Amino acid sequence: MTVRTRFAPSPTGFLHIGGARTALFSWAYAKKHGGKFILRIEDTDVERSTPAAVQAILDGMAWLGLDYDEGPFYQMQRMETYKKVLQTMLDAGTAYYCYCSKEDLETLREQQTLQGLKPRYDGKWRPESGKTLPLIPKDIPPVIRFKNPQTGVVAWDDLVKGRIEIANSEMDDLIIARADGTPTYNFCVVVDDFEMGITQVIRGDDHVNNTPRQINMLMALGATIPQYAHLSMILGDDGQKLSKRHGAVSVMQYHEDGYLKEAVLNYLARLGWSHGDAEVFNMQQFCEWFDLDHITPSAAQFNTEKLNWLNAHYIKEANLDVLAEDIAIRLQSNSLQTNIHAASRTSNLADTPDLKLVLGLYRERANNLNQLAKDIAYFYAKPQVDAAEKQKHMTAEILPILHEFAQQIKEIEWTAENIHNIMNALVAKHQLKFPKLAMPLRVMLTGIAQSPSIDQVMALLGQKETLARIETNLS
């Protein structure tokens, strides 16, 4: 049988890290088995679903490259189907009308909670042979409930958690259609998973408790029961549960925060799943290796440090053209123009340092795109020179030598090697340690005391700009 998996988010917010991982695992499972990955938007909660959230989910998946083979399907557009199935169940006696009002239900729940009982429907309108149902009230539009079996157990072999058994006596008759006739979540999922031929349901483990109900409904419909794999949740960096109030951010936020999608993907893949000692791998390898057997059943804590490390790795590995595109945009949002775009070349940026060469010098030391852009900003705008560093490194002793250096580099062919030779010669002549000369240059040229080899920095900065910055600081 062809594998068919699905990702079924409800559009009530952005695609967060947990949802992204669920999608990633479903996607990878389908890819691994040559199956289909289906996207289904569960938008039956009209109150909370928004088009913006739908778009946010689509954007998030697009950024990560989680492409779907079918969909997106929208449940709100499948009402006819649900109504039809509802009617069949009513006819078959596996569902029934319930005329309890919301208020009745509310007080019932309160009483039960007060008595320390598990809140559940009392079966007032559940038809049984020999039972007389109450008189149907005129002014209350009924909901439809599923007639859940009352004895026996529902069991399934969860692909992540192993065998799970839940007694039917623990479940009540859940509402599958609201008073206004619209179907509810558990029912729509069942109909859709059935009709879409889903073979493996991979979802968050907050759905474990829904599974036995769904299996019961599936059985009532005579459907094949899919396999289930319940993924445990992802905790925040602090070990706390992620929520709207606390720590949950959109995957797109990682893009904004300077992360490469390759790093996010690799990190997420490795969070709760493993392949021996493999830590760094691309999505192709992931899809080849992925299996449900190596998913941890326990919750995993998010670790930004490790994400940073992976990000550093992928920044080093990135295609330089792609990286330059990205960094150019980040620089631009700080009003810094680079010469990467043809349009920019028409301006007076012709002798501005080549971004790709600059990145070649800097990518090794970065673990974040925004930081990288910030670090190289001085190539494209005069830096703010750190006063303390200037005072520390531009000593009276070195000042005349800096003048001498400035003189000498006016004459040379502008290469890092030539610059380096001049520095070496000066240091030797005055019997100084190399940093004595390198540090003040670093401060004058970059504004701070840390940079790659300063001769290479000068080579990229250009002769004119290098001299200009030195002279400004010496005068």
Place this chain on the structure above:
RNA sequence: GUCCCCAUCGUCUAGAGGCCUAGGACACCUCCCUUUCACGGAGGCGACCGGGGUUCGAAUCCCCGUGGGGACGCCA
């Protein structure tokens, strides 16, 4: 409260009864490299929640605790 799930270094994890003196990765520490800061290289620190079983042998299987989490909506 009831039901369900989970439990290996600080964190992510390897581990399918002997391969475990518990392995890898991030972080941390030390050293090396060095033109500062990074990168990189070499080392180091560091864990089987507790108690009972089963077994010749348990991180692995069972039971009981303990701790964490989830679910109990005309939300999904």
